[in-house]
Amino acid sequence: MADDVVTVARLEAWVRLFADLIAEHRGYLTELDSAIGDADHGINMDRGMQAVRAKLEAAPLGATDELFKLVGMTLVSSIGGASGPLYGTFFLRFGTACGPSVALSADDVVKAFRAGVEGLVARGRPELGDKTMYDSLHPALEALDAAVGVGMSTGEAFAAAWQAAIRGRDDTIPMVARKGRASYLGERSAGHQDPGATSAALLFEAAAGTFEN
Amino acid sequence: MADDVVTVARLEAWVRLFADLIAEHRGYLTELDSAIGDADHGINMDRGMQAVRAKLEAAPLGATDELFKLVGMTLVSSIGGASGPLYGTFFLRFGTACGPSVALSADDVVKAFRAGVEGLVARGRPELGDKTMYDSLHPALEALDAAVGVGMSTGEAFAAAWQAAIRGRDDTIPMVARKGRASYLGERSAGHQDPGATSAALLFEAAAGTFEN
Amino acid sequence: MKKLINDPTTVVTDALAGIAAAHPELRIDHERKVIYRADSPVAGKVGLISGGGSGHEPLHGGFVGVGMLDAACAGEVFTSPTPDQMHEATKLVDAGAGVLHIVKNYTGDVLNFEMAAEMAAEEAGVKVEAIVTNDDVAVEDSLYTAGRRGVGVTVLLEKICGAAAEAGADLASVAAIARKVNGWGRSMGMALTSCTVPAAGKPTFELAETEMEIGIGIHGEPGRHREPLGTAAEIAERLLDPIVRDLPYTRGDAVLAFVNGMGGTPLLELYVVFAEVARILDGHGITIERALVGPYITSLEMAGCSISLLKLDDELVRLWDAPVRTAALRWGV
Amino acid sequence: MKKLINDPTTVVTDALAGIAAAHPELRIDHERKVIYRADSPVAGKVGLISGGGSGHEPLHGGFVGVGMLDAACAGEVFTSPTPDQMHEATKLVDAGAGVLHIVKNYTGDVLNFEMAAEMAAEEAGVKVEAIVTNDDVAVEDSLYTAGRRGVGVTVLLEKICGAAAEAGADLASVAAIARKVNGWGRSMGMALTSCTVPAAGKPTFELAETEMEIGIGIHGEPGRHREPLGTAAEIAERLLDPIVRDLPYTRGDAVLAFVNGMGGTPLLELYVVFAEVARILDGHGITIERALVGPYITSLEMAGCSISLLKLDDELVRLWDAPVRTAALRWGV
Numbered sequence A, B: 001m002a003d004d005v006v007t008v009a010r011l012e013a014w015v016r017l018f019a020d021l022i023a024e025h026r027g028y029l030t031e032l033d034s035a036i037g038d039a040d041h042g043i044n045m046d047r048g049m050q051a052v053r054a055k056l057e058a059a060p061l062g063a064t065d066e067l068f069k070l071v072g073m074t075l076v077s078s079i080g081g082a083s084g085p086l087y088g089t090f091f092l093r094f095g096t097a098c099g100p101s102v103a104l105s106a107d108d109v110v111k112a113f114r115a116g117v118e119g120l121v122a123r124g125r126p127e128l129g130d131k132t133m134y135d136s137l138h139p140a141l142e143a144l145d146a147a148v149g150v151g152m153s154t155g156e157a158f159a160a161a162w163q164a165a166i167r168g169r170d171d172t173i174p175m176v177a178r179k180g181r182a183s184y185l186g187e188r189s190a191g192h193q194d195p196g197a198t199s200a201a202l203l204f205e206a207a208a209g210t211f212e213n
Numbered sequence C, D: 001m002k003k004l005i006n007d008p009t010t011v012v013t014d015a016l017a018g019i020a021a022a023h024p025e026l027r028i029d030h031e032r033k034v035i036y037r038a039d040s041p042v043a044g045k046v047g048l049i050s051g052g053g054s055g056h057e058p059l060h061g062g063f064v065g066v067g068m069l070d071a072a073c074a075g076e077v078f079t080s081p082t083p084d085q086m087h088e089a090t091k092l093v094d095a096g097a098g099v100l101h102i103v104k105n106y107t108g109d110v111l112n113f114e115m116a117a118e119m120a121a122e123e124a125g126v127k128v129e130a131i132v133t134n135d136d137v138a139v140e141d142s143l144y145t146a147g148r149r150g151v152g153v154t155v156l157l158e159k160i161c162g163a164a165a166e167a168g169a170d171l172a173s174v175a176a177i178a179r180k181v182n183g184w185g186r187s188m189g190m191a192l193t194s195c196t197v198p199a200a201g202k203p204t205f206e207l208a209e210t211e212m213e214i215g216i217g218i219h220g221e222p223g224r225h226r227e228p229l230g231t232a233a234e235i236a237e238r239l240l241d242p243i244v245r246d247l248p249y250t251r252g253d254a255v256l257a258f259v260n261g262m263g264g265t266p267l268l269e270l271y272v273v274f275a276e277v278a279r280i281l282d283g284h285g286i287t288i289e290r291a292l293v294g295p296y297i298t299s300l301e302m303a304g305c306s307i308s309l310l311k312l313d314d315e316l317v318r319l320w321d322a323p324v325r326t327a328a329l330r331w332g333v
């Protein structure tokens, strides 16, 4: 798939589809957060992605780094809560890694995702098994990397990443939270699916949806 | 019934029976007060009459004026709310009218009741139709007076007074309150039986019960 | 019934023990349920006492201290204290300059304070004047009824008269200021929920999820009307209109605007209401010179609010701003 | 959902409008949702800012003023404010002496304040120190978790550090006092009812008529344990025991005892709880040197309470007693 290029238009479409999926799952994400958190993850993410959508309407299409700086800054300045700095940092680092280009190779895309996840980890210091969005982002990233490595098309690669994200999301159910609000519940946090891992899976669902064919 | 004397022991028995009836109807009186007042008339009257009962255990039997001064002062200092000064004043004036004797004629009893009711009226300035205890006390007093006047036995006279008190109590149902808390409800107070008129009917039920045969 | 209590029958005495433990500057006669200033009687000063049923905290005990009340008598929940309590309080605070009884207009409160005043006059020979507050415009005023209830303006009156007494005004002057405040103040309240009298164990009335009670008092009684739940803006209009029309408050007036919480409504919502009050008064050309927002005269855990306006002149502003040091209102000292 | 609001999406901005109308001594940046002292920046003074989700009123906006905070940032209900808000506040209050960020230990608050500090350092070159409060003993402390929550002690810390800054202490000293207060303070809370986030529209959790939640935070989260409803005495024991054992507070210690209402619990009940706290501490030989009772750090209309203890020495007593003039805490001025 080396010849398989990812345009900035495609990437923006991915962000827009993510906003749609968040809006669609707003109540569900908040529901999950009310069980082990403070009942606002859907409200937070939707407020953030609506703001991103509004900014995108205004701004003309630029280079990839501009696009993701816009997305990241908007999330940071409109969400608040844990998910604001975490998703915000993810997109900011994603953009920096992309650089000013208007089209990326599949390998560049993997690098950008890795930079984004590393930024998020540097910010929140989650470890695997802490019952956070990282438990879904990490396996998804590795699956994407592997798929691209063996030459799959971006469509196939993101589909694989999405499946890995869903598995990671489901794996959070039995976990006892060690980070975020859910950690205050101790053992009571087990048996509930993590809201952030759920929204993270939507991020890859959006990618899979955008890049299929 | 001129020869029909009323001993202080009988009068104390009347007060004790009133205490029993109040305790028995505590919840009902409070229920009535919650519809058009502040849900405490049964609680108030029971607190007061329990205190009276305790005082009676302690104090040895004295003259009628001592008995009713004790009852009146105890109610005044233990009830609070509108019913405290009203029932308190009733018994205080009742006692003053009795004087230091240990036995009263039926006429003395009527005089004492009239003095008590007049004292209550001077205190609360109720008028007939205001939807208060006076709407039950007034007809009861007049019935008692008339019955004694035509020479009925105290038993028959108090039975007649009780029936009049009950009619007076029931007559408060359609009334729009002009005194007490219920007056704040305006038209909404109509259709509810007045709590104080209900406890006043119990006062005569106790007398009828004490003096029958 | 879910409450932080030990026993419905000991709520008031238990709370008094807590007040004693939290406020060493106050003295408490636990048997008579009287909260009074540790430095009572204050030489030469007119004594101010108030009291009423419990369940309205911080009213009245939270307003005992320098620049406000000398003593407060606590009755059972929503039940007036008894005359012997007010009589005791009157003797405790009388320094020879006389005592003002601040009474909210409820039959129970009025009758019990009346008997206390009679006792004080006979036995102790204390000069007692009484002011009966009746600021609640939800009730029509009339000679043939119990008349209007005393509600929010009572708080403002206790502060202002307390300042006058602290400054050395004599009994007649303090009583005159009390009548002026009562005459210039109006209030109205509403409820989102009922409340539960501990001894009764269940809510005084039931209210559907979509309803509110307009024109309530402070004893969990139902209000004058039951209406569909409105927005903060609609509710502020609904309460302010009768208030403004009643005095009336007119263009150019300066007022103290008081948004009071009924006990279960959080401050966040009270400020939302205050914003609407400010907007509406601005429309009338009435200036908010002073403001008070918070739960100061409550009905246990009832959710809801009341709005009070007090017309101000220089004298009242000066007395309102004067130093006060109580558990619930404090500034300048 | 029964609330005195206009629209769930405008609660915070509407309340800010109310705060502005009620408190002319405060300035408000309505766009950035920053409440700050009208006289900011105060020449030579270290700036103190805090902030967090709304729904905890009076925390933090009610604590802005002389002797306490210079500015407070309001987030959406139960959601941390965003870094640009704290960045703006930091610039507003910096007089060159640096700024202390008072952050309650929640991931959202910590991460957003961190980003704000980075911005301030880069762009504005402001010296920023941060104190992260974590006084909630309901949560075990651990390096591998988010750690303990910042709750009631945050209120005490804002007052005490505010007094130090007002007295001219430099940034390092104010931060040192902040660490001392956080180190000497412990808290635990419980709920009788849940609360409803306006935007969510229904209670965060359900609780039966006979149950209570022990070990709650301040965001309507469920607690550590669900237990049968206890008496005030049992609840006070249940909350105080872990607090006393944790520091530990020992015989001879002097403390500030703080009984906080969660928003829907009336003052009457808080005093009943305070009486039990005093009784229990007396049994431990711990002296209550100062007391605070009332709703100061709340969870919307949740019914319940939290108890905080702060060990006191002469320095902390002096700073606690120092004059403060804010909407919610005021004395000496």
Ligand SMILES: Nc1ncnc2c1ncn2[C@@H]1O[C@H](COP(=O)(O)OP(=O)(O)O)[C@@H](O)[C@H]1O
Pocket (backbone or CB within 6 Å): A033, A037, A038, A040, A041, A042, A044, A045, A080, A081, A082, A083, A084, A086, A124, A125, A126, A131, A132, A133, A134, A179, A180, A181, A194, A195, A196, A197, D078, D079, D080, D107, D108, D109
């Ligand atoms: N330290 C952390 N590292 C990574 N993710 C985290 C961390 N803390 C919390 N999260 C994620 O954030 C989610 C909660 O986000 P949200 O509800 O929007 O914020 P808040 O907890 O401030 O209300 C959690 O479900 C979890 O996945």
Ligand SMILES: Nc1ncnc2c1ncn2[C@@H]1O[C@H](COP(=O)(O)OP(=O)(O)O)[C@@H](O)[C@H]1O
Pocket (backbone or CB within 6 Å): B033, B037, B038, B040, B041, B042, B044, B045, B080, B081, B082, B083, B084, B086, B124, B125, B126, B131, B132, B133, B134, B179, B180, B181, B194, B195, B196, B197, C078, C079, C080, C107, C108, C109
């Ligand atoms: N002015 C009055 N004169 C006579 N009776 C009155 C008057 N006001 C109230 N009452 C009686 O008092 C009763 C209420 O008593 P209670 O509930 O114990 O006192 P409160 O109204 O103070 O709670 C009413 O039902 C009414 O019968």
Ligand SMILES: [Mg+2]
Pocket (backbone or CB within 6 Å): A033, A037, A038, A039, A040, A041, A081, A181
């Ligand atoms: Mg959340």
Ligand SMILES: [Mg+2]
Pocket (backbone or CB within 6 Å): B033, B037, B038, B039, B040, B041, B081, B181
């Ligand atoms: Mg009653």
Ligand SMILES: [Mg+2]
Pocket (backbone or CB within 6 Å): B038, B040, B081, B082, C053, C078, C079, C080, C108
């Ligand atoms: Mg009553």
Ligand SMILES: [Mg+2]
Pocket (backbone or CB within 6 Å): A038, A040, A081, A082, D053, D078, D079, D080, D108
């Ligand atoms: Mg949140």
